[in-house]
Amino acid sequence: MHSKYETVIGLETHAQLLTESKMFCSCSTKFGSKPNTNICPVCTGQPGVLPVINKKAIELAIKTAIALNCRIEKMSVFARKHYFYPDLPKDFQVSQYELPLATGGFVEIEVEGKKQKIGITRIHLEEDAGKLVHKGAARIMGAGESLVDYNRTGVPLMEIVTEPDIRSPLEAKVFMETLQHLLQFIGVCDAKMEEGSLRCDANLSLRPAGETKLGTKTEVKNMNSFRAVLKALEAEEKRHAEVLNEGGKILQETRFFDDINETTIGMRSKEFAHDYRYFPEPDLVPVEPDHQWIETIKNTLGELPEAKSERFFNEYSLAAGINKILISDKLKADFFERTVKHFNKPEMIANWIIGDIAAYLNENKKSINEISLTPEKLSEILKLIDNGTITGKIAKNILLEVLGTGKTVQDIIKEQGLTQISDEGELVKIVGDVIKNNPKQVDEFKSGKDTVIMFLVGQVMKASKGRAKPDKAQELLRKALG
Amino acid sequence: MTEELFGKTAHELSSLLKKREISSVEIVESVYSRIGAVEDKIKAFVSISREQALEAARKADAKLKSGENTDPLCGIPVAIKDNMCTKGVTTTCSSKILANYLPPYDATVVAKLKELGAPSTGKTNLDEFAMGSSTENSGFHTTRNPWNIETVPGGSSGGSAAAVASGESIAALGSDTGGSIRQPASFCGVVGLKPTYGRVSRYGLVAFASSLDQIGPITKDVTDAALLMNAIAGYDAKDSTSVNAPVPDYRNVLVGNAKRFRIGIISDLMGKGIDEEVKIAVRDAAKQLEKLGAIVEEVSLPTLEYAVPAYYIIAPAEASSNLARYDGVKFGRRSKDAPDLITMYYNTRREGFGSEVKRRIMIGTYALSAGYYDAYYLKALKVRTLIKQDFEKAFTRFDVLISPTAPSPAFRIGEKVSDPIAMYLSDIATIPVNLAGLPAISLPCGFSHGLPIGLQMIGEAFSEEKLLQLAYTYEQNTDWHKRKPELKGG
Numbered sequence: 001m002h003s004k005y006e007t008v009i010g011l012e013t014h015a016q017l018l019t020e021s022k023m024f025c026s027c028s029t030k031f032g033s034k035p036n037t038n039i040c041p042v043c044t045g046q047p048g049v050l051p052v053i054n055k056k057a058i059e060l061a062i063k064t065a066i067a068l069n070c071r072i073e074k075m076s077v078f079a080r081k082h083y084f085y086p087d088l089p090k091d092f093q094v095s096q097y098e099l100p101l102a103t104g105g106f107v108e109i110e111v112e113g114k115k116q117k118i119g120i121t122r123i124h125l126e127e128d129a130g131k132l133v134h135k136g137a138a139r140i141m142g143a144g145e146s147l148v149d150y151n152r153t154g155v156p157l158m159e160i161v162t163e164p165d166i167r168s169p170l171e172a173k174v175f176m177e178t179l180q181h182l183l184q185f186i187g188v189c190d191a192k193m194e195e196g197s198l199r200c201d202a203n204l205s206l207r208p209a210g211e212t213k214l215g216t217k218t219e220v221k222n223m224n225s226f227r228a229v230l231k232a233l234e235a236e237e238k239r240h241a242e243v244l245n246e247g248g249k250i251l252q253e254t255r256f257f258d259d260i261n262e263t264t265i266g267m268r269s270k271e272f273a274h275d276y277r278y279f280p281e282p283d284l285v286p287v288e289p290d291h292q293w294i295e296t297i298k299n300t301l302g303e304l305p306e307a308k309s310e311r312f313f314n315e316y317s318l319a320a321g322i323n324k325i326l327i328s329d330k331l332k333a334d335f336f337e338r339t340v341k342h343f344n345k346p347e348m349i350a351n352w353i354i355g356d357i358a359a360y361l362n363e364n365k366k367s368i369n370e371i372s373l374t375p376e377k378l379s380e381i382l383k384l385i386d387n388g389t390i391t392g393k394i395a396k397n398i399l400l401e402v403l404g405t406g407k408t409v410q411d412i413i414k415e416q417g418l419t420q421i422s423d424e425g426e427l428v429k430i431v432g433d434v435i436k437n438n439p440k441q442v443d444e445f446k447s448g449k450d451t452v453i454m455f456l457v458g459q460v461m462k463a464s465k466g467r468a469k470p471d472k473a474q475e476l477l478r479k480a481l482g
Numbered sequence: 483m484t485e486e487l488f489g490k491t492a493h494e495l496s497s498l499l500k501k502r503e504i505s506s507v508e509i510v511e512s513v514y515s516r517i518g519a520v521e522d523k524i525k526a527f528v529s530i531s532r533e534q535a536l537e538a539a540r541k542a543d544a545k546l547k548s549g550e551n552t553d554p555l556c557g558i559p560v561a562i563k564d565n566m567c568t569k570g571v572t573t574t575c576s577s578k579i580l581a582n583y584l585p586p587y588d589a590t591v592v593a594k595l596k597e598l599g600a601p602s603t604g605k606t607n608l609d610e611f612a613m614g615s616s617t618e619n620s621g622f623h624t625t626r627n628p629w630n631i632e633t634v635p636g637g638s639s640g641g642s643a644a645a646v647a648s649g650e651s652i653a654a655l656g657s658d659t660g661g662s663i664r665q666p667a668s669f670c671g672v673v674g675l676k677p678t679y680g681r682v683s684r685y686g687l688v689a690f691a692s693s694l695d696q697i698g699p700i701t702k703d704v705t706d707a708a709l710l711m712n713a714i715a716g717y718d719a720k721d722s723t724s725v726n727a728p729v730p731d732y733r734n735v736l737v738g739n740a741k742r743f744r745i746g747i748i749s750d751l752m753g754k755g756i757d758e759e760v761k762i763a764v765r766d767a768a769k770q771l772e773k774l775g776a777i778v779e780e781v782s783l784p785t786l787e788y789a790v791p792a793y794y795i796i797a798p799a800e801a802s803s804n805l806a807r808y809d810g811v812k813f814g815r816r817s818k819d820a821p822d823l824i825t826m827y828y829n830t831r832r833e834g835f836g837s838e839v840k841r842r843i844m845i846g847t848y849a850l851s852a853g854y855y856d857a858y859y860l861k862a863l864k865v866r867t868l869i870k871q872d873f874e875k876a877f878t879r880f881d882v883l884i885s886p887t888a889p890s891p892a893f894r895i896g897e898k899v900s901d902p903i904a905m906y907l908s909d910i911a912t913i914p915v916n917l918a919g920l921p922a923i924s925l926p927c928g929f930s931h932g933l934p935i936g937l938q939m940i941g942e943a944f945s946e947e948k949l950l951q952l953a954y955t956y957e958q959n960t961d962w963h964k965r966k967p968e969l970k971g972g
């Protein structure tokens with residue numbers, strides 16, 4: 001884009017972990033509860049309370065660390081990060097600082113057909129802050145009244161920091177998408193950027209092409225979607241290039257992305273010159289996960305998307321496109337494999353899953369393990385197509401009926417008389433009617449326009465309500481018109 | 483008879499209760515009559531909870547009557563230092579900023595005492611947020627030493643120690659960050675035990691310096707200290723720093739036997755800055771122990787001279803962090819009519835905290851600041867490690883180390899308020915013990931001009947049994963603990 005310069009980007013991402021309870025107390029992490037109902041003395045920082053580490057949060061972070069090829073540190077330490085703000089009950093946040101949980105991993109991304117590794121500097125755990133609502137102004141300064149909801153206070157957050165390995169806004173966007181996919185796949189985070197369960201800040205700098213020293217960076221915040229990541233970093237990249245082209249200097253500062261105008265806005269850098277006075281949290285002991293625990297977690301992790309994709313390609317010969325869509329949802333991939341066990345036509349199964357079934361799931365906002373269709377039922381339907389008992393069209397109707405009512409496949413077929421017409425006499429009668437009702441097309445066919453046969457087949461299918469077998473209909477049509 | 487119950491020990495009262503010669507209500511009434519008689523002079527309490535105490539006493543009596551197997555502390559009233567959370571009862575830390583704070587929960591130690599039926603009679607005075615050695619830093623009032631009300635009771639658990647010494651309480655809980663149980667016990671002529679770090683749950687103890695704080699008993703004698711330790715010691719899942727080690731029955735070690743005890747007198751705490759009479763009393767105690775079969779030698783721990791400076795970095799650093807939450811937003815005092823958030827923060831903390839608390843918050847904030855962290859905080863941690871190692875080395879040769887608890891008997895009220903360094907040095911013998919996380923006990927070993935002198939015994943981590951045994955043996959062979967103040971002066 002700016003061939004004169006090379007863009008260097010590093011990302012700091014925050015993922016809300018899918019734990020039932022908070023990082024340091026047993027309060028629920030449920031989203032959308034009435035304000036200040038998921039709170040207790042611990043997460044509201046009452047005098048005398050002490051934190052207790054949520055083991056599940058450590059487990060999920062370790063899981064992530066393994067999936068991101070990181071080294072899990074023998075000892076990590078929580079620290080206190082101090083700053084005064086009403087959404088922070090203790091006026092310090094407990095976060096890992098000098099000694100994080102895991103370090104030194106990578107994530108492989110694919111941009112425009114090219115694969116590359118993005119280094120992961122560290123993964124660490126911390127607690128989220130509460131939520132402020134202001135009346136009379138957008139910020140606490142100037143507001144007539146500010147209310148605070150501590151429900152989110154203490155929800156476990158996992159911070160994943162990348163190396164400055166990203167070279168374009170598009171790569172940054174693809175990294176976030178890949179990370180989202182991975183976090184969802186291993187089930188540690190629902191990773192919805194729009195809902196804030198996955199967030200990211202970026203450090204961006206430009207340097208002359210070929211230069212190895214890093215240029216002055218700015219930190220870009222407030223990017224609440226993949227698109228925002230792309231647009232914000234494109235805008236910031238452009239701004240850097242313009243400043244440098246004019247011989248100017250980049251000011252190291254934090255900038256907010258303005259989603260509407262697609263620009264970044266600088267904050268007075270002094271406003272953010274905090275001294276957080278980090279020191280080790282004396283109320284907690286170091287986290288020292290033993291080898292056996294890590295191995296157990298590794299075993300629960302299962303196959304990661306990259307490996308699964310490769311295996312699906314080898315075992316089922318699925319086309320790359322189908323493979324990618326199927327694997328983007330671990331539950332669908334599992335459903336697929338369980339169906340294959342009953343009926344060995346992988347491509348057919350995959351097409352149904354990513355086609356009609358996926359459409360139903362999207363429409364009803366459900367996941368594949370929340371519906372009444374089972375791998376057994378799907379294989380039963382598909383076998384009926386395969387042996388010619390029903391047509392694809394009928395199969396779709398049966399599928400929707402199963403999804404809607406949960407009835408068995410056999411019951412639906414019996415109730416609706418949906419089996420294919422096996423009685424040739426009945427079909428011959430329909431063919432005769434179609435020939436009679438479409439004289440124009442019959443003439444065209446007879447004058448040598450062979451493709452018209454498909455129109456006539458279609459008419460037979462329509463007249464039989466999809467119960468005719470298309471090749472049989474064609475055969476009978478040709479015979480009648482021959 | 484009833485009017486004298488307040489003068490008895492917990493174990494004496496316990497056996498009278500078990501024999502059903504008296505009731506818990508009678509004990510509580512006796513204690514309150516004593517409070518009514520002398521509290522104006524002593525000012526040991528921040529708040530009194532007579533109704534709740536009587537209610538608890540009635541329940542205890544019913545439990546005792548039912549013949550149920552009860553704890554020795556069932557029915558024995560205990561006073562609680564006002565930095566331990568009591569559900570629905572104000573917990574002030576003797577600070578204006580928490581003057582009306584009602585905790586929504588009980589501290590683990592408070593819950594344990596409730597569970598076994600020990601009524602809580604009231605909340606005792608302390609130096610604000612336990613920062614001080616005299617209770618003169620209380621945001622409400624100064625407690626007086628029952629032996630001479632012109633002098634301080636020590637601190638920060640001065641209220642608890644004065645209450646026990648004056649008969650306003652049978653026993654009490656204190657907390658000890660740099661000597662806050664032992665030094666007031668020494669000044670008031672009672673027994674104070676600071677357990678090993680992690681032995682007693684800190685959950686619900688309003689934090690001053692989290693890595694140093696520990697709750698412990700203040701009692702009339704060593705036996706009572708063992709009873710209270712039985713009640714409060716043990717692992718608590720709510721406190722990650724509490725240690726999951728079995729709790730022995732501390733009464734089992736109450737046997738008069740000092741034979742083969744190897745005792746080291748810490749020579750570094752027997753020199754400059756220590757009153758002659760205090761040194762004499764400690765040497766006499768050592769001789770007494772030798773007579774009882776112990777082997778006594780001198781030992782030097784050269785790093786101890788750095789303990790006070792290291793402590794006054796580490797403790798304020800943690801305090802500056804722990805006390806950040808008193809900002810007027812969620813609980814406690816909020817300054818009125820501030821035009822904006824920052825001013826509200828400033829005014830709340832300016833009005834709510836006393837000068838010693840402010841001084842320590844500033845020291846601690848400075849020590850943790852970028853550019854100073856390595857030179858102060860990190861260096862102090864290194865000193866702490868060296869002190870720990872010095873103790874470990876000494877414990878390869880000795881079972882127990884002894885020293886004076888404080889360099890002098892109780893000083894006069896006002897004597898050191900304008901000289902914080904002099905005040906800080908009054909904890910010179912107790913601070914190293916907290917830095918090393920060790921258990922130590924203070925018990926009376928003499929008098930100087932009518933004021934008690936305290937003997938400190940220090941043990942290895944989790945060696946409370948040895949300390950209690952040695953202290954018990956000494957106590958059985960001396961009369962110091964039997965002396966009672968006449969509440970003179972004033």
Ligand SMILES: [Zn+2]
Nearest residue numbers: 025027040043
């Ligand atoms: Zn909570």
